[in-house]
Amino acid sequence: MRKNGMKTTRRKFLQLTGVAAGASMLLGPKNAFGVVVTKDRSQQYAMLHDTTRCIGCQACERACCEKNELPAPGEKPDINLERNTGPVNLTTVNAKATGGKGIIFSKSQCMHCDQPACVSACLVNAMYKTDEGPVIWDEDKCMGCRYCMIACPFDVPKFEYGSINPRIRKCIMCYDRIQDGKIPACAEACPQEAILFGRRGDLLDIARKRIYDQPSVYVRHIYGENEVGGTNMLYLASVPFEQLGFRTDLGTTPYPEYTKTFLYSVPLALLLAPAFMLGLRQATKGKNDKD
Amino acid sequence: MGQDLWKFILSELKPKGKLLTPFNIISAPIILLGLVLIVLRFAKGLGATTNLSQEFPWGIWIGFDVVTGVAFAAGAYIVTFMVYVLRMEKYHSIVRATVLNGFLAYVFYAGALTLDLGRPWHIINPIIGNSFGVSSVLFLVAWHFLLYMMAQFIEFSPAVAEWLGLRKLRKILGSLTVGAVVFGICLSMLHQSGLGALFLLAPAKIHPLWYTEYIPVLFIVSSVFAGMSIVIIEGTISHKVFRHQISAEHHAKHMDIMVGLSRLAAAALFVYFFMKVLVLIHGMHWHELLTPMGYVYLYEMLGFVVLPFVIFVLGAKNRNRKLLLSAAIITAVGIIFNRLNVSVIAFKWYAPVHYIPSWIEIVITLAVVFGEIWAFRWVANRMPVFMESPQWVKHLDSELGHPVPEGDLANIGSKAAGMQAVKIKK
Numbered sequence: 001m002r003k004n005g006m007k008t009t010r011r012k013f014l015q016l017t018g019v020a021a022g023a024s025m026l027l028g029p030k031n032a033f034g035v036v037v038t039k040d041r042s043q044q045y046a047m048l049h050d051t052t053r054c055i056g057c058q059a060c061e062r063a064c065c066e067k068n069e070l071p072a073p074g075e076k077p078d079i080n081l082e083r084n085t086g087p088v089n090l091t092t093v094n095a096k097a098t099g100g101k102g103i104i105f106s107k108s109q110c111m112h113c114d115q116p117a118c119v120s121a122c123l124v125n126a127m128y129k130t131d132e133g134p135v136i137w138d139e140d141k142c143m144g145c146r147y148c149m150i151a152c153p154f155d156v157p158k159f160e161y162g163s164i165n166p167r168i169r170k171c172i173m174c175y176d177r178i179q180d181g182k183i184p185a186c187a188e189a190c191p192q193e194a195i196l197f198g199r200r201g202d203l204l205d206i207a208r209k210r211i212y213d214q215p216s217v218y219v220r221h222i223y224g225e226n227e228v229g230g231t232n233m234l235y236l237a238s239v240p241f242e243q244l245g246f247r248t249d250l251g252t253t254p255y256p257e258y259t260k261t262f263l264y265s266v267p268l269a270l271l272l273a274p275a276f277m278l279g280l281r282q283a284t285k286g287k288n289d290k291d
Numbered sequence: 292m293g294q295d296l297w298k299f300i301l302s303e304l305k306p307k308g309k310l311l312t313p314f315n316i317i318s319a320p321i322i323l324l325g326l327v328l329i330v331l332r333f334a335k336g337l338g339a340t341t342n343l344s345q346e347f348p349w350g351i352w353i354g355f356d357v358v359t360g361v362a363f364a365a366g367a368y369i370v371t372f373m374v375y376v377l378r379m380e381k382y383h384s385i386v387r388a389t390v391l392n393g394f395l396a397y398v399f400y401a402g403a404l405t406l407d408l409g410r411p412w413h414i415i416n417p418i419i420g421n422s423f424g425v426s427s428v429l430f431l432v433a434w435h436f437l438l439y440m441m442a443q444f445i446e447f448s449p450a451v452a453e454w455l456g457l458r459k460l461r462k463i464l465g466s467l468t469v470g471a472v473v474f475g476i477c478l479s480m481l482h483q484s485g486l487g488a489l490f491l492l493a494p495a496k497i498h499p500l501w502y503t504e505y506i507p508v509l510f511i512v513s514s515v516f517a518g519m520s521i522v523i524i525e526g527t528i529s530h531k532v533f534r535h536q537i538s539a540e541h542h543a544k545h546m547d548i549m550v551g552l553s554r555l556a557a558a559a560l561f562v563y564f565f566m567k568v569l570v571l572i573h574g575m576h577w578h579e580l581l582t583p584m585g586y587v588y589l590y591e592m593l594g595f596v597v598l599p600f601v602i603f604v605l606g607a608k609n610r611n612r613k614l615l616l617s618a619a620i621i622t623a624v625g626i627i628f629n630r631l632n633v634s635v636i637a638f639k640w641y642a643p644v645h646y647i648p649s650w651i652e653i654v655i656t657l658a659v660v661f662g663e664i665w666a667f668r669w670v671a672n673r674m675p676v677f678m679e680s681p682q683w684v685k686h687l688d689s690e691l692g693h694p695v696p697e698g699d700l701a702n703i704g705s706k707a708a709g710m711q712a713v714k715i716k717k
Contacts, residue, residue, distance in 0.1 A: 086345060117492055123430035124413065124422040141422045144409020146348035147429050151492035158345050159409060161338030166409040250495050259428050262488040262507050266431055266481055273477045277376045281469070284378040 042201025044133030046232040053194035056105035063189035109171035112232035117255035118148035134173035229254030318661035325658020347646035354634035360400025365518030367393025368479035394443040435482035442475035498637035519556035520622035557603035595625025
């Protein structure tokens with residue numbers, strides 16, 4: 001009787017191990033979680049901001065505030081002022097004093113990453129990368145954990161701390177306007193054509209052509225082409241981007257890659273660890289233990 | 292029977308023991324103030340009550356309450372692993388206290404997470420399935436929290452059944468223990484590491500001395516000595532506070548248990564130190580050591596890893612209770628320091644104005660800690676945590692084939708067991 005009982009447990013244990021090993025072989029890390037498919041991004045919507053054309057007039061800011069029903073911007077761009085985006089200003093223009101090229105203005109807003117850190121951080125899919133390119137936020141899903149703010153390398157998502165029904169606020173590339181066939185409010189308002197809206201592939205071509213045609217004007221770097229795996233917001237500048245206050249130390253690895261190994265190990269651990277522990281429990285069994 | 296049970300529960304709700312102890316005099320006002328402040332937090336919002344900002348979205352409610360609190364709860368998965376998987380019977384007598392402590396830590400510390408959520412009414416979204424963010428580490432952590440709390444409750448539930456004198460239920464619950472333990476250990480390891488993995492998404496924001504791709508592994512290894520230090524501290528205090536409940540035999544074993552746990556903590560500290568050195572060398576950030584953040588790092592490594600390791604080793608060798616307790620306290624403080632370093636202090640170390648918690652955040656955090664201790668005491672004074680299980684349980688367990696510590700069958704006379712037995716006869 002007892003011998004029999006032992007047999008079953010051993011068989012059970014072997015079965016478990018087999019199932020676990022088999023499943024891990026079949027599933028493999030690549031299928032355990034959604035693989036990021038290298039899709040053609042050239043047709044996605046994107047924006048190109050040519051900082052050599054920006055005159056710091058704030059027309060984009062005003063258009064953005066109007067469209068999003070926010071108070072008009074108060075302060076002007078100033079080289080002594082760091083104007084961060086916030087819950088009531090989704091885009092801001094900053095002025096930077098540079099050595100050779102004088103004062104340069106640049107606009108900041110959501111970068112609409114191809115593989116956004118905020119989206120991979122969000123546990124309820126409230127942050128969402130649309131097929132068209134813009135990264136949007138869903139009020140009905142968000143629980144306000146603010147992990148997207150921790151994750152975003154550009155510190156874009158902002159939180160309404162003053163509210164008891166707080167929202168995450170950020171630029172959504174006027175996704176609603178795009179769906180109505182219009183272009184984002186900031187791009188429409190810019191009198192200098194410093195903000196171009198279009199397909200990412202086309203905008204990259206335009207940017208490369210400008211660099212090629214005027215090598216003395218531009219540095220040979222399209223910010224956003226490869227940063228954190230590529231963004232749908234692209235920048236041109238006449239000075240290295242760190243002089244404009246851009247982070248150039250972010251690398252080209254898409255942020256979801258940083259947690260991928262961990263996420264892949266989870267199903268494996270859940271399969272193999274119980275089998276291992278039940279095996280240990282069998283192995284340490286003494287004379288008087290029945291199970 | 293049903294009515295008797297209800298009466299019994301009502302009578303048990305009343306406080307036991309002295310009310311005006313120094314601990315109560317300090318903790319009660321803080322808990323009351325904390326409750327008022329929690330109401331204020333929901334009435335006024337996070338901005339009015341915390342020092343959180345756009346730059347620092349996570350403060351001590353995450354960095355201490357959740358990230359540190361969970362590390363402190365690690366004792367449960369380690370002790371259950373030793374007892375139920377490795378069958379180290381020596382530690383059986385501390386299983387219930389450790390599991391109870393782990394369970395309550397999750398309920399209170401992780402429960403405090405709801406205070407930090409801006410939109411807590413959506414907290415069930417990742418559970419009910421209209422929005423599974425499976426690519427999020429936080430999604431896994433949330434699920435593991437939920438499942439692990441259930442597993443821990445199942446592990447502890449036999450004590451509840453014994454308290455209420457429910458024999459049949461006790462029999463069923465007792466048979467679930469091993470399954471819950473194995474499942475619970477897996478969940479534990481995954482979310483101990485998962486809490487570290489959360490910060491993998493902030494490579495450009497966490498100081499290079501703390502940011503490494505090995506954060507998850509470091510979090511697991513450090514959870515071992517974090518858990519052990521709390522078990523030693525809790526064990527030492529409980530040993531005094533609940534002295535009257537503990538049988539003479541367990542008294543005698545207590546020092547052996549503490550020494551064993553200390554050795555494990557020392558081993559984990561050694562492994563951790565070794566790994567930290569490897570990561571430091573591998574990451575090639577040693578030039579950072581002579582910067583202000585480098586001093587913080589060295590302080591953490593030497594003062595809170597090397598020092599407690601040495602004291603643990605000395606204390607275990609000389610079987611010195613005071614040394615072991617001080618090593619455990621230093622280790623626990625070091626874990627607070629380490630977890631806060633990763634989540635708060637070394638986070639955006641470059642920011643001109645750094646986050647410092649508001650007094651409201653601190654008081655609520657203290658209230659949560661004291662609340663957990665109150666809950667622990669309430670349960671320990673009523674259910675068989677330190678005291679012997681009632682006699683009928685031992686017969687039940689010997690039928691089931693569960694190991695019964697030697698001498699327990701002979702030792703019926705404990706006051707608590709007697710009380711239970713009388714109640715059951717009714």
